Amino acid sequence: MPKTSIVWFRQDLRLADNPALSAALAEGGSIVPLFILDDDGAGLWRLGGASRWWLHHSLSVLNQGLNELGAPLIFRRGPAAHVLDQVIKETAATSVYWNRCYEPFAVSRDKAIKSELSTRGLDVQSFNGALLNEPWNIQNKSGKPFRVFTPFWRAVTNSLEIRNPLPKPSRLKPYDKPLLSDDLNGWHLLPTKPDWAGGLRETWQPGEERARHRLFQFIDHKIGHYAQGRDIPSGAYTSYLSPHLHWGEISPQQIWASLDTADVHASDSAKFKSELGWREFSHHLLFHEPTIPEGNLRREFDAFPWVPDEALLRAWQRGKTGYPIVDAGMRELWHTGWMHNRVRMITASFLVKHLLQPWQDGARWFWDTLVDADLANNSASWQWVAGCGADAAPYFRIFNPVLQGEKFDPDGTYVRQWIPELETVPKKWVHKPWTSPEAPKDYPRPIVDLAEGRQRALAAYATLKAANVK
């Protein structure tokens, strides 16, 4: 009886350095590559609009690559346990392999599936395909998960053994009978009415090959300026790898290995590696504190006096706050599905501190609009900005959007790129256009006074302090 292995693809949409795929290949039998759209299982955190767009294209590229290797991707939809069960029956598969995910719902779902299928005698194995370090592998000297980045990253890098990236298979033995597969287009992952994805198409090409291309572009032309250049909002020195990393079109091991063999300054390479470290840290936090997508990691923030306001939230979402660096970022996000890291911090700080909106509202908006929406990174970062997270920004760190704009976008290039209303405003006023003698009429006036907003935020944080003294 010939062996058949199912390789369940999830957030590892690549052929090279794919441990589950390589393990199945080593079995020597037929391979059934499977993707399951299990959209209801994620609950609140079902795929956002931009993520769905990315997923469609990434799957299409992956399927093309698998076809070239001889084994097309099988598309199915429904609860993962049920679908797997069906495919096992149809193919008489004896093994199921996948690379691990770390979202709480995925962890519990996968655990249940693994235990159920193992009981039935199948060979079920999961692999590390997404992280440099598994979250359960590291703890501080009191035996607890780290809560501070620097000691965490020091401990990880000291103990790290990074696997050499695995090769892309040259051929896969397909299952010998045809299998039912959904039509990817029938999943309607792409927006139609209206088709808002034009800006995404201009900006991104999902898929493994493009991810590697981005990596080498970054290493050849950008990383030499990374330490300072990473703060420039136009993105000239950023890697643009985040969505590729989220969907596993490239692995951190592949990035690490490329950095180590490239001719780059150790300081630049270390700086970029530490950004991978923050990604690791976020996953570490989410794994050990699975409630962080919804609840404050520091529980004393449960008493924080947010003032939810639909109109303010909406102005922020649409890039109409009257503060150019904030609005440019929010419009860049809306148009391209991505926002520069520094601008993410500025816009998030503005929403949470100047506007006193709950960080969860911001996190949900980012979740829906980012092509790199990632539950670990998104949750941990919003909590970091709000001050309720691990190793959080101090309460008094309130970004002033005018100063931040003048510091990191001194010529106004970035804000003019996204806010046509500011095209003719001279550099002197471009980050505070309301002070200009010829303030543009079609650009909104500030929705909050910066000094007042700052004082209100400080007062709100002071109530927490007072409440916790008791």
Add this chain to the structure above:
DNA sequence: TTTTGAGTTGTTCGA
């Protein structure tokens, strides 16, 4: 065991 110092990304104020 206890103490001490350091810790991604800032702003304002007063000298």
Add this chain to the structure above:
DNA sequence: GTCGAACAACTCAAA
């Protein structure tokens, strides 16, 4: 214009 201090509380690890 520049500079240092002040703006908490907590985690972690080294001393």
